[in-house]
Amino acid sequence: QDKEVNIAVSIPAADHGWTGGVVYHAERAAKLLEAAHPGLKITIKTSPDGASQANALEDLTTQGIDALVTLPHNSDELTDPLRQVKEKGVFVTVVDRALSDPTIQDLYVAGNNPELGRVAGEYLKDTLKTGDVVVIRGLPIVIDEERQKGFDDAIAGSGIKVLDKQFGNWSRDDAFKIMQDYLTKFPKIDAVWCQDDDMAVGVLEAIDQAKRTDIKLVIGGAGMKDMIKRVADGDAMTPINVLYPPSMIATAMELTVANFYDQVPVRGKYILDATLVTKDNAKEFYFPDSPF
Amino acid sequence: MSDNPSKTATVPVLEARGIAKAFGPVEVLTDISLRVMPGEVHAIIGENGAGKSTLMKLMSGHLKPTRGTVAMDGEPVSFAGPVDAEHRGLVLVHQEILLAPDLTVAQNIFMGRELKRGLMVNDREMNRQSAEAVQSLGADIDPTTQISRLSIARRQLVQIARALQVPHRVVIFDEPTASLTPFETEALLKVIRDLRDRGVAILYISHRLPEVGAIADRITVLRDGKLIATREASELQPVDMARLMVGRDMSKLYPEREDTASHQNVLEVQNFHVPGYARDASFTLRKGEILGFAGLIGAGRTELLEGIVGLRTGHGEVKLNGNPVKFKTVRDSMAAGIVYLSEDRKGKGLLLAQDLRTNLTLATLEKFTRGPLIERKREDNSLDKAISDFDIRARRRDLLAGQLSGGNQQKLLLAKMMLLEPSIVIIDEPTRGIDIGTKEQIYKFISDLAKTGKSVIVISSEMQELIGICHRILVMRSSRIVGEVTGEAMTEDEIVVYATGVKINEAELYSAGNA
Amino acid sequence: MTDTKTITDTRGFGRKLADLDKTAVAPFLALAALFVLGALVNPNFLSIDNLLNVLTRSSFIAIIAIGATFVISAGGLDLSVGSMAALVAGIMILFLNSASIDGDVAMLATGIVVALGVGALAGLLNGAVITIGKIEPFIVTLGTMAIFRSVTVWLADGGSIAMKSIAMRNMFRPVYTGVFLGLPIPVWIIIAAGLLGAFILYKTSFGRHVIAVGSNEDVAKYSGIHVNRVRAMTYIIQGICVAIAVVVYVPRLGAATTTTGMLWELQAITAVVIGGTALRGGVGRIWGTICGAFMLEIVGNIMVLSNIVSEYLIGAVQGTIIIIAMLVQRTLQKKK
Amino acid sequence: MTDTKTITDTRGFGRKLADLDKTAVAPFLALAALFVLGALVNPNFLSIDNLLNVLTRSSFIAIIAIGATFVISAGGLDLSVGSMAALVAGIMILFLNSASIDGDVAMLATGIVVALGVGALAGLLNGAVITIGKIEPFIVTLGTMAIFRSVTVWLADGGSIAMKSIAMRNMFRPVYTGVFLGLPIPVWIIIAAGLLGAFILYKTSFGRHVIAVGSNEDVAKYSGIHVNRVRAMTYIIQGICVAIAVVVYVPRLGAATTTTGMLWELQAITAVVIGGTALRGGVGRIWGTICGAFMLEIVGNIMVLSNIVSEYLIGAVQGTIIIIAMLVQRTLQKKK
Numbered sequence A: 001q002d003k004e005v006n007i008a009v010s011i012p013a014a015d016h017g018w019t020g021g022v023v024y025h026a027e028r029a030a031k032l033l034e035a036a037h038p039g040l041k042i043t044i045k046t047s048p049d050g051a052s053q054a055n056a057l058e059d060l061t062t063q064g065i066d067a068l069v070t071l072p073h074n075s076d077e078l079t080d081p082l083r084q085v086k087e088k089g090v091f092v093t094v095v096d097r098a099l100s101d102p103t104i105q106d107l108y109v110a111g112n113n114p115e116l117g118r119v120a121g122e123y124l125k126d127t128l129k130t131g132d133v134v135v136i137r138g139l140p141i142v143i144d145e146e147r148q149k150g151f152d153d154a155i156a157g158s159g160i161k162v163l164d165k166q167f168g169n170w171s172r173d174d175a176f177k178i179m180q181d182y183l184t185k186f187p188k189i190d191a192v193w194c195q196d197d198d199m200a201v202g203v204l205e206a207i208d209q210a211k212r213t214d215i216k217l218v219i220g221g222a223g224m225k226d227m228i229k230r231v232a233d234g235d236a237m238t239p240i241n242v243l244y245p246p247s248m249i250a251t252a253m254e255l256t257v258a259n260f261y262d263q264v265p266v267r268g269k270y271i272l273d274a275t276l277v278t279k280d281n282a283k284e285f286y287f288p289d290s291p292f
Numbered sequence B: 001m002s003d004n005p006s007k008t009a010t011v012p013v014l015e016a017r018g019i020a021k022a023f024g025p026v027e028v029l030t031d032i033s034l035r036v037m038p039g040e041v042h043a044i045i046g047e048n049g050a051g052k053s054t055l056m057k058l059m060s061g062h063l064k065p066t067r068g069t070v071a072m073d074g075e076p077v078s079f080a081g082p083v084d085a086e087h088r089g090l091v092l093v094h095q096e097i098l099l100a101p102d103l104t105v106a107q108n109i110f111m112g113r114e115l116k117r118g119l120m121v122n123d124r125e126m127n128r129q130s131a132e133a134v135q136s137l138g139a140d141i142d143p144t145t146q147i148s149r150l151s152i153a154r155r156q157l158v159q160i161a162r163a164l165q166v167p168h169r170v171v172i173f174d175e176p177t178a179s180l181t182p183f184e185t186e187a188l189l190k191v192i193r194d195l196r197d198r199g200v201a202i203l204y205i206s207h208r209l210p211e212v213g214a215i216a217d218r219i220t221v222l223r224d225g226k227l228i229a230t231r232e233a234s235e236l237q238p239v240d241m242a243r244l245m246v247g248r249d250m251s252k253l254y255p256e257r258e259d260t261a262s263h264q265n266v267l268e269v270q271n272f273h274v275p276g277y278a279r280d281a282s283f284t285l286r287k288g289e290i291l292g293f294a295g296l297i298g299a300g301r302t303e304l305l306e307g308i309v310g311l312r313t314g315h316g317e318v319k320l321n322g323n324p325v326k327f328k329t330v331r332d333s334m335a336a337g338i339v340y341l342s343e344d345r346k347g348k349g350l351l352l353a354q355d356l357r358t359n360l361t362l363a364t365l366e367k368f369t370r371g372p373l374i375e376r377k378r379e380d381n382s383l384d385k386a387i388s389d390f391d392i393r394a395r396r397r398d399l400l401a402g403q404l405s406g407g408n409q410q411k412l413l414l415a416k417m418m419l420l421e422p423s424i425v426i427i428d429e430p431t432r433g434i435d436i437g438t439k440e441q442i443y444k445f446i447s448d449l450a451k452t453g454k455s456v457i458v459i460s461s462e463m464q465e466l467i468g469i470c471h472r473i474l475v476m477r478s479s480r481i482v483g484e485v486t487g488e489a490m491t492e493d494e495i496v497v498y499a500t501g502v503k504i505n506e507a508e509l510y511s512a513g514n515a
Numbered sequence C, D: 001m002t003d004t005k006t007i008t009d010t011r012g013f014g015r016k017l018a019d020l021d022k023t024a025v026a027p028f029l030a031l032a033a034l035f036v037l038g039a040l041v042n043p044n045f046l047s048i049d050n051l052l053n054v055l056t057r058s059s060f061i062a063i064i065a066i067g068a069t070f071v072i073s074a075g076g077l078d079l080s081v082g083s084m085a086a087l088v089a090g091i092m093i094l095f096l097n098s099a100s101i102d103g104d105v106a107m108l109a110t111g112i113v114v115a116l117g118v119g120a121l122a123g124l125l126n127g128a129v130i131t132i133g134k135i136e137p138f139i140v141t142l143g144t145m146a147i148f149r150s151v152t153v154w155l156a157d158g159g160s161i162a163m164k165s166i167a168m169r170n171m172f173r174p175v176y177t178g179v180f181l182g183l184p185i186p187v188w189i190i191i192a193a194g195l196l197g198a199f200i201l202y203k204t205s206f207g208r209h210v211i212a213v214g215s216n217e218d219v220a221k222y223s224g225i226h227v228n229r230v231r232a233m234t235y236i237i238q239g240i241c242v243a244i245a246v247v248v249y250v251p252r253l254g255a256a257t258t259t260t261g262m263l264w265e266l267q268a269i270t271a272v273v274i275g276g277t278a279l280r281g282g283v284g285r286i287w288g289t290i291c292g293a294f295m296l297e298i299v300g301n302i303m304v305l306s307n308i309v310s311e312y313l314i315g316a317v318q319g320t321i322i323i324i325a326m327l328v329q330r331t332l333q334k335k336k
């Protein structure tokens, strides 16, 4: 058990709720794993954008590492830099965002973005059958595009009509503003889908303040604790949530460590479900101590 | 002057004891000892760069002497700064304009010592007192006007008004009249006499020697940073002063007037308007002629000529050598051989934070480039030539333009614009702040230009100099050209009559006839 | 001499009116143009509800921008206000959650005092480093922007800091949602902050000194004004304004997150400049600034209410509108 | 006239050295201090590999900041460079993907020309609106920042734009990864851009005009300089520098995303200011700027190499280091 292993974790900086959760879970997992394996050293580095993440990857490899666990800002941009890491003989685990060249990653722990959109879309379709929906997107990046596409595919051909889509920048303040304006713009809205729970908080507040009663559903996503709690409490407007746990980084770290310390080599692809959280199973996903 | 306290007082209110000042390795003042008595007007004269302003700054806490001490009432003092000096009753009216351009006249006059009513500033009272203060200087400036909208002369007056607003025992005036016309000058001299009669000590710097003779009780002459002499004013005639300053005889200030003006019109201006500043201006300029523009402050002379050369929006007919021209930008007029030298050498003439070389060649860089490259060597040669041609006194070549003495800045500006080799030169206040020796050089320079077939327009508030060098003088009053004087008629009286509007009927006749 | 009189006379009241026109009115005319655009895009735009929503929303930026007007007219710049808002909000909520004082009202009142104190201290930090260290405000506040943001993220453990007590939240909420005499409370706060700001800037000697320092530092120094003290004070005022904005912000969503206040600095500076204050200093227009903040919020509102552009291109349209608004303003300024 | 003789002729080497001390050397000394810090934090820091990596990476900001030195020393400001980089990169890649010209080399060469053209045009847009519209550069470039970003998002359909042809990518990659005479190609490009920039700024009449305009616009105007033309030209140079940076950037990551170039404007301005160029204009230090860009990148590198601070607080440490570096520089400037 004294094997010396250096693992680097490269993730986005905590610039909004979900990435904040990623950093939190990564740091927590690192402590637990290091405690379990005395020879293990885990270095966590956050980067605010793709280019600086590429820099961080260079710097981490310069220091000499055995494995890299990374949640890339953008797979197109980071494919080449990760290839260079791989060429140095490092074990590469990619989380959430698959690379354009899958041969680079030894292990891929996938959160499933299109699935997050699809599950939300399916639920709306099944619950409402017909109705007018407004959408609040995140920032214009790949994840957002994938979630949107999953959603659009799910409701295609149904009676669900999307009235409007706007970017809320994954910020509750911006979502609040956009929702206020939606409420001004559309006299009747049946449901709101926002790509992220952080934004759902702003949306709910705006609806609350406007005292509008026509909105039946607000569907968020990613499993933020406040929203899961609402689901568990049986809030009528937020009966469900779609899971997209930031703890996937911890899963990936555990699997990577297992590859070095357990006898079984770990390779391939682990896809996490975009689990539908309802009142029935909400308790399982409620972690009051998590910052997200 | 019978009860002049200076005759009785024995302790100088302000005293320099063996002061020296060096900037870097260069000593610009050596061993100056000076005693200023209460109730005297003590004039300091000297060539440009002699060190007058520096001495004043040393004595008013703006600079610290390298050696020697300053004493007040016989006690050595060390000012923490100009504000400290002001608290002790010692104020300096700077040669440069030091006012906040975005604030109004009254706000500047009371800056740092606003009058208050409760928590609030008492604007009404400050405006009233400012208007009064300015009026006592013979000017009429709305105290709510922003400084940035005032001409240099008016700014100078505001600055003087500001200095006189604090309780003072010693007031230092560094070339207060350089940009004033005789009217404002007279008013200022009256104010100074009043101050003196109240026992205030005055230090007074000016290059206008007759003025110095009229106001000063004692005169100190500086040359090259050394004190040459301190004399009773009654002992010195302007010629003597000039001799002491420059170290040689100054018999004749103005060059022999030669009739260099030909009959060929090089510039014809018809009905030129500069919105807000000049109306219906028509005049002609002949080859080899020196044409003067006289007028009171605010008459619009500067703006009219700026409009003609394309520095301001203006419209009207302009013909150059008989061909209609339209100067959209000043570059166009420069290309056509007309240059304009601004009266505002600090704001519009020179880059104060750049060195002499950069400033000298700025308008003519294309002459100093081969391919894309500036030839430093040729620039340096040109600077050498300018320094000797225009007698620019910079003790080091790498000084910034802002570190030159005021007069030397003017010479540098002249040298800069002359590199354009113009055929028509418009000089706005050519000798403002220039010492008498250099004035002579500049007048000679202007008359030499005319001799070589160039034409010169001189805008000046010093009537004597216009009369001394011009072939013809146009007088402007409130935005119009109201009169022309030539030959025998070129007297101060005649010009004043036009400038103040007393001869209004004839003036209007004149401009109607011209249109 | 007689003539001088006639010249000055034309510069009396008439000129003052013209002065006013040029500078103060231009942003309001640009605002009016935006109203027309809004009304064309969506009839709901002119509804009282919508306008009050927008006005209320603009309160954070407006209040912060009032502080920025001081900083900028003294020739400074503060890029840290957004992060500072997040930090102040975070600390205020943490304090409220600590329940260290008996009674919700007392707790809330103390919380507000804490916020104001933290804001003033953060401003003092900026001001002190800038004046004592003689470093460009751009660099200093870019640095403190990173520092404040980082500390907030650290306090929030990467997540968000939310008010725990539901009771206190309900009690606090009306500060954002409440209405008094037909106007939302935040609007009253803008008005109060604007009046106070205008009073300080235009009617007190301190305000005069702010403008003097921004107009020409040397002159101010020679006039016996403590330039550093005045300058540092503007940053403290900025900090206090940020804290006031936070007091309005926190009751809205009851939380500070890592994105709180993101890009507010740019919005505040834009509001100030659109309002007619020059970035080089020496001019300060409180009411123009408030108008500018309102304009920014309206442009965003119009974008959401309109159906014309793809959501991808909204930023482009928004940028263009702001440039055009500025162009309109400049043209009006010159015409008058 | 005799006086002329006494003028000390200080044209020689001695003066140049003294000049150099004060202004140019300070940032390099601050850089040296960072080297010491880096070496203390991690012994790997001083390895050639690491230093070359950092130097190579700093190339984007360094090259952009060279352009920014022109803009800023002429008294302007350009906040749009980051978005402009994204736009130029996006258009360049879309062009390369279009495969409209036979032969990969020809295609790549044309792609580079396209990038330079788009950059120059974007700069011209900024310059034209600023000079003709007489609007504060801050507002104009904040507007175009939004516009360029938006258009990129729209071109990328909300996602990213990646180079399709693997062959072309492999051919292009050495522009970032290649080494020539022991130095990475991007470092050569920095050197070339620096030399060219220094030549233009210090040795040509245009450069002189830039400084004159930034020093005092009125004096420049009265000296017959086309102020607007010079000013607009600095923005075009900035655009071209952005395009050059993009030509180095694209082979590294092979893609343009909606976040490409985010915050580069702040980094570029910081590099310029740390390098000794004043934001108010009239001074320009090309080599200082490059040194500043390098310093910024080193601070980031030290952060990654160190293990002392929590990830949440890295921003705070980074901000502090930059302020301290600036403080060191200012103190050195004054001492000498």
Ligand SMILES: Nc1ncnc2c1ncn2[C@@H]1O[C@H](COP(=O)(O)OP(=O)(O)OP(=O)(O)O)[C@@H](O)[C@H]1O
Residues within 6 Å of the ligand: B023, B028, B046, B047, B048, B049, B050, B051, B052, B053, B054, B055, B095, B393, B394, B395, B399, B403, B404, B405, B406, B407, B408, B433, B435
């Ligand atoms: N800050 C400075 N650094 C270096 N040299 C300076 C500085 N200030 C003034 N000098 C030099 O000191 C000398 C004296 O300048 P000063 O301004 O006192 O002259 P002056 O007698 O007032 O001349 P003028 O009549 O032209 O105003 C000049 O040679 C000038 O270049």
Ligand SMILES: Nc1ncnc2c1ncn2[C@@H]1O[C@H](COP(=O)(O)OP(=O)(O)OP(=O)(O)O)[C@@H](O)[C@H]1O
Residues within 6 Å of the ligand: B145, B149, B150, B151, B152, B153, B154, B276, B277, B278, B295, B296, B297, B298, B299, B300, B301, B302, B303, B343, B461, B478, B479, C007, C011
């Ligand atoms: N603050 C002001 N507001 C409006 N008009 C002004 C103002 N100051 C001056 N003017 C107008 O500008 C014109 C010319 O001003 P200016 O003082 O520049 O003239 P000038 O003849 O060049 O004077 P100087 O002797 O100072 O060179 C006058 O017609 C005057 O009415």
Ligand SMILES: [Mg+2]
Residues within 6 Å of the ligand: B052, B053, B054, B095, B174, B405, B406, B407
């Ligand atoms: Mg002098």
Ligand SMILES: [Mg+2]
Residues within 6 Å of the ligand: B151, B301, B302, B303, B343, B428
């Ligand atoms: Mg004039």
